Amino acid sequence: MRIGIDIDNVIANTFEDLAARFNQYVGKDLNANEVVDFMRREKFRMWGYWFVTWRDGLLTRVSLIEGAKHTITSWYDDHEILLVTSRLPILNRQTKKWLNQHEIPYHKLHHSKEREKYKKAPNCDVFIEDNLEECEILADYCDRVYLMDHPWNRRPLKKDNIIRVTSWTELKEILT
Ligand SMILES: [Mg+2]
Numbered sequence: 001m002r003i004g005i006d007i008d009n010v011i012a013n014t015f016e017d018l019a020a021r022f023n024q025y026v027g028k029d030l031n032a033n034e035v036v037d038f039m040r041r042e043k044f045r046m047w048g049y050w051f052v053t054w055r056d057g058l059l060t061r062v063s064l065i066e067g068a069k070h071t072i073t074s075w076y077d078d079h080e081i082l083l084v085t086s087r088l089p090i091l092n093r094q095t096k097k098w099l100n101q102h103e104i105p106y107h108k109l110h111h112s113k114e115r116e117k118y119k120k121a122p123n124c125d126v127f128i129e130d131n132l133e134e135c136e137i138l139a140d141y142c143d144r145v146y147l148m149d150h151p152w153n154r155r156p157l158k159k160d161n162i163i164r165v166t167s168w169t170e171l172k173e174i175l176t
Helices: 014-026 032-041 043-055 068-076 089-101 132-138 168-175
Strands: 002-005 080-085 108-111 126-129 144-148 162-165
Touching: 014 032, 014 043, 032 043, 043 089, 068 080, 068 168, 089 108, 126 132, 132 144, 162 168
Parallel strands: 002 080, 002 126, 080 108, 126 144, 144 162
Antiparallel strands: none
């Protein structure tokens, strides 16, 4: 199978680890939903935030989500693993460094604009993602899309081939 996998909040605990730093940067006290909203609305300010993230190497220090490494490693020999992130390309080196540090095996790493991940990973049998809007688009191009459950995506699923999952252990059971 060709398996597409998002990085932030799917493999990497990005929101949890950087929420405090994000709030400090924007001078607010936003919860998970509000942060996601803010990031979509305030594109211009986000450029500044991503610059600071890059300058300070913040993404090289985020933690790994439990079970991700074990499950992806178990798939690696038999499946094509495409990592598809909407991180800016400037973060490519730091992203690779982090993946190497945590020994996450993959065949390709793509940077994509939001809502265009299907272009970078065409015809995936499976895609694993935490952004519900992205999932709804990917569902038209992939056989099955697994939505990693988070507070910001708890809305009804509109397509039959989008399946909510709560952990990598669950994904491993489904896809092994
Ligand atoms: Mg994500």
